[in-house]
Amino acid sequence: MRKKEMIAMLLAxxxxxxxxxxxxxxxxPAVTFGGKYRIIDFPLSNCINSGVDTVGVLTQYQPLRxxxxxxxxxxxxxxxxxxxxxxxxxxxxxxxxxxxxFMGTANAIYQNLEYIESxxxxxxxxLSGDHIYKMDYSxxxxxxxEKKAAATIAVLxxxxxxxxxxxxxxxxxxxxxxxxxxxxxxxxxxxASMGIYIFTWxxxxxxxxxxxxxxxxxxFGNHIIPRMLEEGQTMxxxxxxxxxxxxxxxxxxWQANMELIRTLPDFNLYEDFWKIYTNTxxxxxxxxxxxxxxxxxIVSDGCEVYGQVYNSILGPNVIVKKGAVIRxxxxxxxxVIGENSQLDRCIIDEDSHVGDNVKIGVGDNIENExxxxxxxxxxxxxxxxxxxxxxxxxxxxxxxLGNTTEKDFADGILxxxxxxxxxxxxx
Amino acid sequence: MRAIGVILAGGNNEGRxxxxxxxxxxxxxxxxxxxxxxxxAMSSMSSSGIQKVAVLTQYNSRSLHDHLxxxxxxxxxxxxxxLFVLSPYISRMDNNWFRxxxxxxxxxxxxxxxSNTPYVVIASGDAVYxxxxxxxxxxxxxxxxxxxxxxxxxxxxxxxxxxxxxxDxxxxxxxxxxxxxxxxxxMxxxxxxxxxxxxxxxLLEKVIAKGKYDFVKDIIIEFRKxxxxxxxxxxGYWNSVGSSVVDYFNTNMxxxxxxxxxxxxxxxxxxxxxxxxxxxxxxxxxxEVKNSIIGSGSIINSKVExxxxxxxxxxxxxxxxxxxxxxxxxxxxxxCVVKYAILDKDVVxxxxxxxxxxxxxxxxxxxxxxx
Numbered sequence: 172m173r174k175k176e177m178i179a180m181l182l183a184x185x186x187x188x189x190x191x192x193x194x195x196x197x198x199x200p201a202v203t204f205g206g207k208y209r210i211i212d213f214p215l216s217n218c219i220n221s222g223v224d225t226v227g228v229l230t231q232y233q234p235l236r237x238x239x240x241x242x243x244x245x246x247x248x249x250x251x252x253x254x255x256x257x258x259x260x261x262x263x264x265x266x267x268x269x270x271x272x273f274m275g276t277a278n279a280i281y282q283n284l285e286y287i288e289s290x291x292x293x294x295x296x297x298l299s300g301d302h303i304y305k306m307d308y309s310x311x312x313x314x315x316x317e318k319k320a321a322a323t324i325a326v327l328x329x330x331x332x333x334x335x336x337x338x339x340x341x342x343x344x345x346x347x348x349x350x351x352x353x354x355x356x357x358x359x360x361x362x363a364s365m366g367i368y369i370f371t372w373x374x375x376x377x378x379x380x381x382x383x384x385x386x387x388x389x390x391f392g393n394h395i396i397p398r399m400l401e402e403g404q405t406m407x408x409x410x411x412x413x414x415x416x417x418x419x420x421x422x423x424x425w426q427a428n429m430e431l432i433r434t435l436p437d438f439n440l441y442e443d444f445w446k447i448y449t450n451t452x453x454x455x456x457x458x459x460x461x462x463x464x465x466x467x468x469i470v471s472d473g474c475e476v477y478g479q480v481y482n483s484i485l486g487p488n489v490i491v492k493k494g495a496v497i498r499x500x501x502x503x504x505x506x507v508i509g510e511n512s513q514l515d516r517c518i519i520d521e522d523s524h525v526g527d528n529v530k531i532g533v534g535d536n537i538e539n540e541x542x543x544x545x546x547x548x549x550x551x552x553x554x555x556x557x558x559x560x561x562x563x564x565x566x567x568x569x570x571x572l573g574n575t576t577e578k579d580f581a582d583g584i585l586x587x588x589x590x591x592x593x594x595x596x597x598x
Numbered sequence: 599m600r601a602i603g604v605i606l607a608g609g610n611n612e613g614r615x616x617x618x619x620x621x622x623x624x625x626x627x628x629x630x631x632x633x634x635x636x637x638x639a640m641s642s643m644s645s646s647g648i649q650k651v652a653v654l655t656q657y658n659s660r661s662l663h664d665h666l667x668x669x670x671x672x673x674x675x676x677x678x679x680x681l682f683v684l685s686p687y688i689s690r691m692d693n694n695w696f697r698x699x700x701x702x703x704x705x706x707x708x709x710x711x712x713s714n715t716p717y718v719v720i721a722s723g724d725a726v727y728x729x730x731x732x733x734x735x736x737x738x739x740x741x742x743x744x745x746x747x748x749x750x751x752x753x754x755x756x757x758x759x760x761x762x763x764x765x766d767x768x769x770x771x772x773x774x775x776x777x778x779x780x781x782x783x784x785m786x787x788x789x790x791x792x793x794x795x796x797x798x799x800x801l802l803e804k805v806i807a808k809g810k811y812d813f814v815k816d817i818i819i820e821f822r823k824x825x826x827x828x829x830x831x832x833x834g835y836w837n838s839v840g841s842s843v844v845d846y847f848n849t850n851m852x853x854x855x856x857x858x859x860x861x862x863x864x865x866x867x868x869x870x871x872x873x874x875x876x877x878x879x880x881x882x883x884x885x886e887v888k889n890s891i892i893g894s895g896s897i898i899n900s901k902v903e904x905x906x907x908x909x910x911x912x913x914x915x916x917x918x919x920x921x922x923x924x925x926x927x928x929x930x931x932x933x934c935v936v937k938y939a940i941l942d943k944d945v946v947x948x949x950x951x952x953x954x955x956x957x958x959x960x961x962x963x964x965x966x967x968x969x
Contacts, residue, residue: 206878207894245670246873432880440877441895448875454894455863456631456853456906457879461889471878472632472894473863485878488864 173253177312177369178292179223180280181214183300184231184273189420191545192554192570193520197236200300202424203503203521205431205440206471206486208449209240210418211300215247215256216447221308223296225254227286229279231261231272246450254290259283277389281379287372295375297368297391303427303438304365304415305445311369311409321374321404322396324348325367325411337363338392340408348406351396362408364392365415374404414438422548425518428484428501432467451487462493471504478508486521500532509561516567517551525553526561534566537588546570546588599647601735601792602679602713605639606699607723608656614842617964618942619658624840625723626661628925628943630853630862631893631908634665635839636723637672637871638862644672645867646731648719650679652709654702656686656695671870682709698811704802710795718798720813722789724840726849728862728869729790729832737830738792744825745797747771747818748790750832759841760786761814763829771827774819785829787814788836835861847940847960850906850923854889876909884915893926914949921957925965939963 187199194202200211211228218226226249230237237258243249244256261282263270273279280287280297287295294315296308306325315323326340334355340362341350352358368391378399382389389395400406414437418424430436440447457470460477468480473488478495486504491497494511502508503521512525515532519525531551539546546552546568553559554572563580565571566587573593577583585591607625615624625636636653643651651674655662662683669681684706686695696702703710703720710718717738719731729748738746749763757778763785764773775782791813801817810816818827835858837849852858862869876895881887886901893909902919911924914932922939930936931949938955942965947953951969955961963969 246875434882441880441897446875447877451873453868453870454632454873455868456859456891456893458854458859458891459887459889463888465881465887466885467883468881469878470881470892480881 173289173291175225175254175290175292177223177294177296177308178225178227178254178287178290179214179218179296179298179308180283180287181211181218181226181228181298181300182276182279183211183228183237184234184279185299185301186232187301187419189545190418190424191421191542192552192572193421193424193518194233195572196233196555198230198232198234198300201233201236201240202418203486204303204418204424205428206469206484207451207504208447210303211237211240212247212447212449213303213305214298214300215241215244215249216445217304217306217308218296218298219247219249219448220445221306223308224249224251225290225292226256227259227283228256228300229259229273229283231279234258234260240450242450246448248448257286259286275386275388275390275394277379277382277391277395278387280375281383281389284376284379287376292372295370295372297366297370299366301419302365302415302417304411304413305438305447306367306411306413306415307445308367308369311367314407314409315369315371318347318407319405320369320407321371322399322406323369323409324396324406325365326362326408327365327411327415329361329363331358331361334358334361334363339363342408346408346410348400348408351392351400353392362410365411366391367411369409374399378402421518421545421550421552425501425516425548425550429482429499432469432482432484455488460493463491478510492527516549517553519553520555520557522555523553523557523559525559526563528562529559529565530563531565531569532567533564534587536567537586539568539570539590540588541570541590599649599732599735600715601648601717601719601731602710602715602795603643603648603651603731604703604709604718604720605636605643605651605653605723606702606720606789607636607653607659607662608696608699608702609724609840615840615846616843617962618843618846618940621658621942621965622661623655623657623659623723625653625655626665627724627839627846628908629726629839629850631891631906632874633869633871634661635726636662636665637869638726638728639721639723640666640672640674641867641869642727642729642731643719643721644674644870646719646729648731649674649676650682650713650715652682652684652706653723654684654696654706656702659685665872668872671872673870684709698816699813700802700805700816701811703798703813704806704811707799707802710799710802713795716795718793718795720791720793722838722840725788725836725838726852726862727788727832727834727836728867729834731792734790734792734830738828741769741828742826743792743828744794745818745827746792746830747774747827748788748832749785749829750788750836751784752786753784755786757781757784757786759838761789761818763787765829769829769831771818771822771829774814774822776814776819785831787818788832789814790832791818792830843940843960843962844958847923851904851921853891853906854904859891874909908943922960942967945969 183200249256455473471487478491509527512529551569570590669675674681895910908926928945
């Protein structure tokens with residue numbers, strides 16, 4: 172039987188609903204980041220860079236793009252004869268039971284016990300596909316072994332005033348955890364859980380099986396960790412010092428992207444050590460035309476820029492036509508920006524087409540009428556495969572999705588805070 | 599596809615490329631910011647459905663082996679067929695280097711014998727083009743040819759670099775002159791051939807036994823009357839990067855032309871290459887880039903015009919780069935001026951240096967030069 176010291180289980184089934192229309196067609200881990208990457212590239216690259224060559228990716232919500240992206244794992248060197256990457260989807264179990272969805276983070280792992288057992292690991296690393304960071308999981312494993320822990324939880328020191336937004340680990344002097352509090356009102360510590368756990372497999376296995384009997388929606392934060400603490404298991408907090416970003420909201424997603432265009436970004440993608448890998452099926456040259464002007468921006472392979480781009484991020488194969496001016500925006504892969512269009516503070520998702528003479532991001536900062544909690548910082552978001560006709564003016568905090576036409580824009584204008592969602596009829 | 603492929607990538611082109619081939623075979627010459635010359639032949643074969651390809655290397659093959667280390671980028675990482683990188687070796691019977699193009703195939707006869715396709719497509723590894731070999735093969739069968747030679751009308755070009763073909767009205771080869779001083783036709787062989795596999799084996803055995811080793815001289819020219827050799831006209835873009843430094847320079851600059859770039863870069867089938875996983879190119883606040891290609895992982899702080907910049911290049915503050923080719927990993931310091939130059943890989947220009955060449959004679963800095 173094959174034996175792996177540590178395998179990773181990557182939870183990639185979440186929708187990431189606070190990213191609004193960006194996760195309409197794809198799971199959050201498949202959302203692009205930093206031009207050419209997708210969020211899941213960061214934990215996957217961390218795995219292979221840490222020497223973890225067996226990764227189970229648990230999918231549930233809108234998995235198509237994720238499945239296509241991961242394939243057999245070639246970009247991350249995770250195409251292995253033994254181990255490698257395996258997509259684990261909810262499925263119908265044998266024995267006459269009907270299948271069920273993954274009901275919670277721990278429940279998802281519980282439903283894939285068989286996969287873990289087939290790799291016969293000593294330790295299991297639990298990851299989520301939600302965060303931007305570089306981390307050496309092998310150093311965390313060394314810590315886990317040194318402490319002879321049943322579980323080690325990676326933590327980040329956050330400012331005390333923000334601690335009540337996180338799951339907080341209360342620890343003794345040597346970082347041994349004695350208590351876990353989810354979003355405490357009066358935090359006793361500022362060690363926030365990063366959602367990265369290493370478990371000694373035999374202990375986790377037991378906890379998963381026991382917990383499944385009482386919690387059909389078994390969750391690591393709410394059930395497994397409190398249960399193991401109660402049982403008196405040895406659990407340690409592993410302090411991570413480095414860049415770590417949750418890109419859970421439109422604003423934090425936009426901010427984290429924009430940090431990359433600084434002259435010296437906190438998160439450096441340009442060093443040879445600890446590269447981040449991604450699946451770009453072919454990586455053609457990027458061309459900047461004779462009348463183009465690009466400043467303080469990052470531009471991915473295959474782009475053709477004839478217009479002006481300032482403080483922005485262009486994904487692969489974006490075309491910016493003559494006279495177009497893009498400022499403070501994120502333009503995802505394979506999107507075309509028409510002639511003389513002006514884009515300010517917007518996010519345009521993949522495979523979209525913005526017509527000529529379009530203005531986006533004009534007017535007052537009025538929060539979105541339909542979803543004020545999601546779109547409220549002035550950023551207009553254009554969803555996947557959206558078409559915007561020529562000569563229209565679009566405000567702030569707007570949402571557009573689908574094949575829009577002049578009819579959707581009264582007097583050629585979409586006021587701030589309004590949305591146009593054109594549903595596909597009969598796919 | 600009823601053919602196997604053979605890519606001749608052994609040459610260093612007799613010193614015509616200067617220091618550019620000090621460290622690499624001409625087939626490994628970097629092109630268009632992210633490719634190597636051999637990618638064009640490899641991708642053409644792969645997209646034409648050829649599933650078994652041999653690359654014959656000899657001269658300075660380290661960089662080629664590095665590049666071809668995994669065949670999966672060209673979909674040639676296969677259990678059935680796939681990529682064979684073949685170098686000369688010493689055995690009990692034979693310790694020869696490849697003595698010519700025919701000899702290089704002869705010495706790898708087992709590759710030809712252990713195949714069962716009726717045809718072989720032979721191509722050189724140092725030209726930039728995209729070709730559908732399926733069409734060449736169809737033509738070959740239609741003509742019932744023994745050998746088909748792909749040619750291009752090179753009117754107006756310096757014909758003395760090429761093998762010049764004279765054909766009858768049916769495109770059957772009459773005369774073939776290698777690098778003639780006075781050309782009798784404008785039709786130049788592109789060094790791309792289709793030939794029956796068993797016929798190739800027979801011919802190789804015949805000529806090697808007579809101590810002859812060159813495919814063009816000792817097979818094409820020698821048997822031009824005896825065999826039915828036909829020409830197939832290719833009208834697309836084709837340029838050899840291995841024939842001269844100026845050709846190399848101009849071929850790279852051709853990628854600034856939209857039509858040519860579109861044909862290679864944006865129109866399917868794509869030219870594939872080994873990915874390097876660099877982040878997107880970074881344009882800082884004083885970047886001023888016009889009519890240029892910028893490779894991924896590069897960081898630009900000042901002026902770049904009419905240039906092809908490869909991956910991971912750094913251009914410092916107040917520098918000027920014009921009409922130049924800057925290869926992977928080079929660093930151009932603050933205030934440097936680079937015009938009509940080719941900076942090979944990993945060249946470092948410290949602050950304030952000037953490298954200025956001429957359009958017909960670009961200045962070349964050898965790989966790893968520090969100025």
